[in-house]
Amino acid sequence: MSKKLSLSRRTLLRGAGALMALPLLERMVPGTARAAEALPTAKRLAVFYVPNGIHMAKWTPSGTGPTWELTPTLQSLAPVKSDMLVISGLANDAGRPDGDGHHAAGxxxxxxxxxxxxxxxxxxxxxxxxxxxxxxxxxxxxxxRYPSLELGNDAGRGIGNCDSGYACPYANNISWAGPRTPMAKEARPKAVFDRLFAGVDPGTTQAQVAKRRAYGLSIIDFVREDATALQKQLGATDRRKLDEYFTSVRDLEKQVDALGQQGPACGVQVAPGEDEDPRTKTKAMMDLIVLAFQCDLTRVATFMLANARSNKVYGFLGLSGGHHAYSHHQFVQSNFDALATIDRWEVEQYAYLVRRMKELKDATGASLLDSSLVYFTSEIEDGNAHIHRNLPVLLAGKGGGAVATDRHLRAPGVPIANLYISMMRAMGVPNVTSFGADGTGELAGFGG
Amino acid sequence: MRWLASAGCILLLAGCKGDSLPKARVLPGDDNPHAQNDECKDASKDPGRVTLHRLNRAEYDATVRDLLGDTTRPARDFPADDHGYGFDNNADVLSMSPLLLEKYATAAEKLVETAWSKGHLRTCVLEAANPEPCARDILSRFARRAWRRPVTPDEVNRLLRALPLAQQQGDPPEMGVKLALRSVLVSPHFLFRMEKDPASNTPRRLDDFELASRLSYFLWSSMPDEVLLQAAEQGRLRTPEELEAQVRRMLADPKAQALVSNFAGQWLFTRALDSAEPDPTLYGAFNEPLRQAMRQETELVFQEFITGDHKLRDLMDAPFTYVNDALATHYGLPPPGSATPKRVDLSGHSERQGIFGHGSLLTVTSNSDRTSPVQRGVWVLEQLLCSAPPPPPPNVEGLPPPVNPHMTMKERMALHRSLPQCQGCHRMMDPLGLALENYDPIGRWRLNEVSGAPVDATGDLPDGTVLNGGADMRRFVKDDPKLPACLTEHLLTYALGRGMADTDHCAVKEIAATAEASGGRLGDYILSIVLSDHFTSRRGDPEAQSP
Structure with missing residues (x-):
């Protein structure tokens, strides 16, 4: 399954990530001065998305405020209950489609x-x-090194319509850099790992680092000139496509420019294998998110357990039907039971991520979770009627003191955009007063 | 797939009233041929415009294979491409992202190192004292092929700037050349298929190189080869005769296999077989070897349509197929005595004739634990007749009735007709699927449902026609006058990498008519497309003009 990361000059020269891999140099070598350095206290965000909604009868806690109990679906959160904020009632009306297409639009x-x-x-x-x-x-x-990481288990089925006349980018991406720029996600743990850690050579000198930076930048300069010249020959739609290219060039330039920059300690890591079993794959993805935080390679990560409208068959849970098919439960009890089984498994995966985050300590000895936000949600509530209100929402972590945890907050009908405004502010984004179609201000009760 | 989940009616369908077929979603229009002629007589010859097209993963891999002899398929490490209008070569949804550009840069370095070490690119000796002449030679040859057009001296001069940079850094000239080669592979000229926009809305004919790339990416999912590139350089692609000769040559090339995996794989849903998960307790006979044999069957049958003398519509009832022993046994056919697929004659086994007898299609249009007449019916309507029911009106969310698990499939489907808001569309979808009820969710022939109830494979069409099983159903589809235009619509969507709009209606009809008049083979359809204005021209961007 797994193999030790091998560090050689050859992988440095030829391996993935070689353009910008050198800053990891010292982080990867235990015993150097930097290896003793601890993770800085910083805000971090992880998002965990599940498709097809949740069977809310077994999800929603009965109590309100600080007097609440874990429900059957949320049981795996017991070890981190004091770090949790469960929010019920939030609505995302912008997720309602024109006609059908609830999953993609949501x-x-x-x-x-x-x-x-x-x-x-x-x-x-x-x-x-x-x-x-x-x-x-x-x-x-x-x-x-990376402003954000986008991960997911599904590469996509690649045939037919994605959802009732809605384009596939809507169904396959939760992270969008702009209105027309979905952030493509990595669907192979091994590829994520290679991107983060491969191509590292402990024997490289600073002069070699400088050279690689110069070469990398020369390629960037060249292709940027190409793109600039092309702009003049293209129409408006094509120029927008080219804008995506310019944005990507700028990001790559920042990475290359930062070659040689110092980072915190990060020991030699073990590469994940190629395994499509959702249990193994999900755990590998969670480990990679934690690792990327631990090595301070990024502070923002999103994860899609499956693409919107996934009809994944969870055979290992003893289920024979597809997830989306069950979600159209038609009020049949066996479908409710199947959904609750899937929901419970999904929350377990999320709970694993939260627990790992809680275990990690930053420079002050505090848990990483104290300064972070780990968010769980789905594009709809009920899969049968495609309801975009009362969405399932979990938030773990205190966001540096911005979140009052160990509570069940009820906010019926409140735009979920208001939660996002509170989250953005907790993460330090200044002056956010509105967001999306209906965000008008902070979520009342977010901080207690 | 809109109907994936449903045995009950999820949707309220407003567009399927009455006894007529639902109108085409993409290409509305009268099905009366005389009316069409009138309608299209004065139609504008707008070829439409294709958005700047990033190479998708299949195209990237095929292109570096042909450019560098590299068969490592580096795009497997790239994030998956989205698809639109049924195909993942749709230019509108092929986005660029920071992650992807990073992957391109990484792949370029690896590709150049490998090719250089194999000596593929070194056409001359780089002399340390005066490396420029050889570097110029290497780079202009390479950039011409990689960018699929002649390169200007100025462009080569810019590439050559890598030489003094390498020298400054104390590296030999070959380092500079390799750096320039990497730049070629990260340049937008390589990653995108460039078609310049005319200054006005007036359509223009593509230049020779733009046309050569359209041709090679349509038929091969790859770059033009030397023969095609030279034909473009000599201005020969401007005659229909030469275009036809190139199409025939290219279809005979093994690279035309790309049409099987990329066009047919998506049109016939064969790709979805990879993620099919039949319930192992009910359908444990489905296993990996069978999955592979099913895929190969459909691929080999379609392959034969590329070069063979079959009418495209014969896909509906082709009297031959390709099976190995395992698949033959699965189907109840005599095993051909081979672990690899063999061509077998089906004249004595009519139930396996045509794609509706293929395990691949029957499996991917089923739920994991039962057949889905709705999915099968919708597949036929969308992929073969382009008559998918329109989406329901805005803000309608219907709740389906509870389903009694003891009902037969026919009884379940009858529920749709008991609800006025469901029956309009389901009266068309359900009978097409019900006629295939003798095929179980993994494509085996059956006479009884899982419950033991006898299969009722009759489907009653809105006009009173009764389809009695698969044979009736495929004859019905094969004879449907909408079939040629629908085949054209899917093929043209793929050929251009853009979705069809109302304005393409007449062109689609015309291409279909020409193809049918020339023999109706897949090659005739392809040629009819390649010779059309839609394929050979583009118009400017009405949204705004270039500065």
Whole structure:
């Protein structure tokens, strides 16, 4: 399954990530001065998305405020109950589609609270997602190599319509850098690992680092000139496509420019294997998120357990039908039971991430969770009627003291965009007073 | 797939009233041929415009294979491409992202190092004292092929700037050349298929190189080869005769296999077989070897349509297929005595004739634990007749009635017709799928449902026609006058990498008519598309003009 990361000059020269891999140099070698250095106290955000909604009867805690009990579906959160804020009642009306297409429209609006333009492709657009607003803000500190990581288990089925006339980017991406720029996600743990850690050579000198930076920048200069010259020959739609290229070039430039920059300690890591079993794969993805935080390679990560409208068959849970098929439960008890089984498993995976975050300590000896936010949600509430209100929402972590945890907050009908405004502010984004289609201010009760 | 979940009616369908077929979602229009002729007589010849097209993963891999001889498929490490209008070569949804550009830069370095070490790119000796002439030679040859067009001396001069940079850094000239080669592979000229926009809305004919790339990416999912590139350089692609000769040559090339995996794989849903998960307790006979044999069957049958003398519509009832022993046994056919697929004659086994007898299609249009007449019916309507029911009106959310698990499939489907808001569309969808009820969720022939109840494979169409099983059903589809235009619509969507709009209606009809008049083979359809204005021209961007 797993193999030790091998560090050689050859992987440095030829391996993935070689353009920008050198800053890891010292982090990867236990025993150097930096290896003793602890993780800085910083705000971090992780988002955990599940498709097809939740069977709320076994999800929603009965109590309110600080007197609440874990429900059957939330049972795996027991070890971190004091770090949890459960919020019931939030609505994302921007997720309602024109006609059908609830999953795609709901997913495009999941973190953007913006209505997706209905199209199978031409001129698709939604809005910037809150994780990207946060990533943009944190990127100004130039603390990490990647402004954000986008991960998911599904590469996509690759056939047919994704959802009733809504383009596939809506169904397959929760993270959007802008209205027309979904942040493509990595669906293979091994590829994520290679990107983060491969191509590291402990024997490289600072002079070699400088050379790689110069070469990397020369490629960037060249292709930017190409793109600039091309702009003049293209129409408006094509120039927008080229803008995506310019944005990507700028990001790559920042990475290359930061070659040689110092980072905190990070020991030699073990690469995950190639395994499509959702249990193994999900755990590998959670470990990679934790690792990326631990090595301070990024401070924002989003994860899609499956793409919107997933019809995954969870055979290992003893289920024979597909997830989406069950979600159209038609009020049949056996479908409710199947959904609750899937929901419980999903929360367990999220709980694993939260627990790992809680175990990690920063420079002050505090848990990483104290300064972070770990968010769980789905694009709808009930899968049968496609309800975009009373969404399932979990928040773990105190966000540096911004969140009052160990509570069940009820906020019936309140726009979920208001939660995002509170989250963005907790993460340090200044002056956010509105967001998406209906965010008007902070979520009352967020801080207690 | 809109109907994935449903045995009950999820949707309230407003567009399917009456006894007529639902109108085409993408190409509305009268099905009366005389009316169409009138309608299209004065139609504008707008070829439409294709958005700047980033190479998708399949195209990237095929292109570096042909450019560098590299068969490592580096795009497997790239994030998955989204798809639109049924295909993942849809330019509108092929986005660029920071992650992807980073992957391109990483792949470029690896590709260049590998090719350089194999000596593929070194056409001359880089002399330390005067490396420029050889570097110029290497870079202009490479950039011409990678960018699929002639390069200007100025462009080569810019690439050559990598030489003094390498020298400054104390590296030999070959380092500079490799750096320039990497730049070529990260440049937008390589990653995108460039078609310049005319200054006005007036359509223009593509230039020779733009046309060559459209041709090669349509038929091969890859770059033009030397023969095609030279034909473009000599201005020969402007005649229909030459275009036809190129199409025939290219379809005979093994690279045309790309049409099987990329076009047919998505049109016929064969790709979805990878993620099919039949319930192992009910359908334990489904296993990996069978999955592979099913995929190969559909691929080999379609492959034969590329070069063979079959009418495209014969896909509905082709009297041959390709099976190995395992799949033959699965189907109840005599095993051909081979672990690899063999071509077998089906004249004595009519139930396996045509794609509706393929395990691949029957499996991917089923739920994991039962058949879905709705999915099968919708597949036929969308992929073969382009008559998918329209989406329901805004803000309608219907609640389905509870389903009694003891009902037969026919009884379940009858529920749709008991609800006025469901029956309009389901009266068309359900009978097409019900006629295939003799095929279980993994494509086996059956006479009884899981419950033991006998299969009722009759479907009553809105006009009173009764489809009695698969044979009736495939004849019905094969004879449907909408079939040629629908085949064209899917093929043209793939050929252009853009979705069809109302304005494409007449062009689609015309291409279909020409193809049918020339013999109706897949090659005739392809040629009819390649010779059309839609394929050879583009218009400017009405949204705004270039500055």
């Amino acid at each position: 997913t495009a609006a999941l973190l953007s609270c913006t209505k997706a333009f209905k199209t199978e492709g031409t001129d698709f657009h939604a809005g910037i997602s809150m994780d990207q607003v946060i990533a943009n803000h944190l990127a100004q500190q130039k603390a990490t």
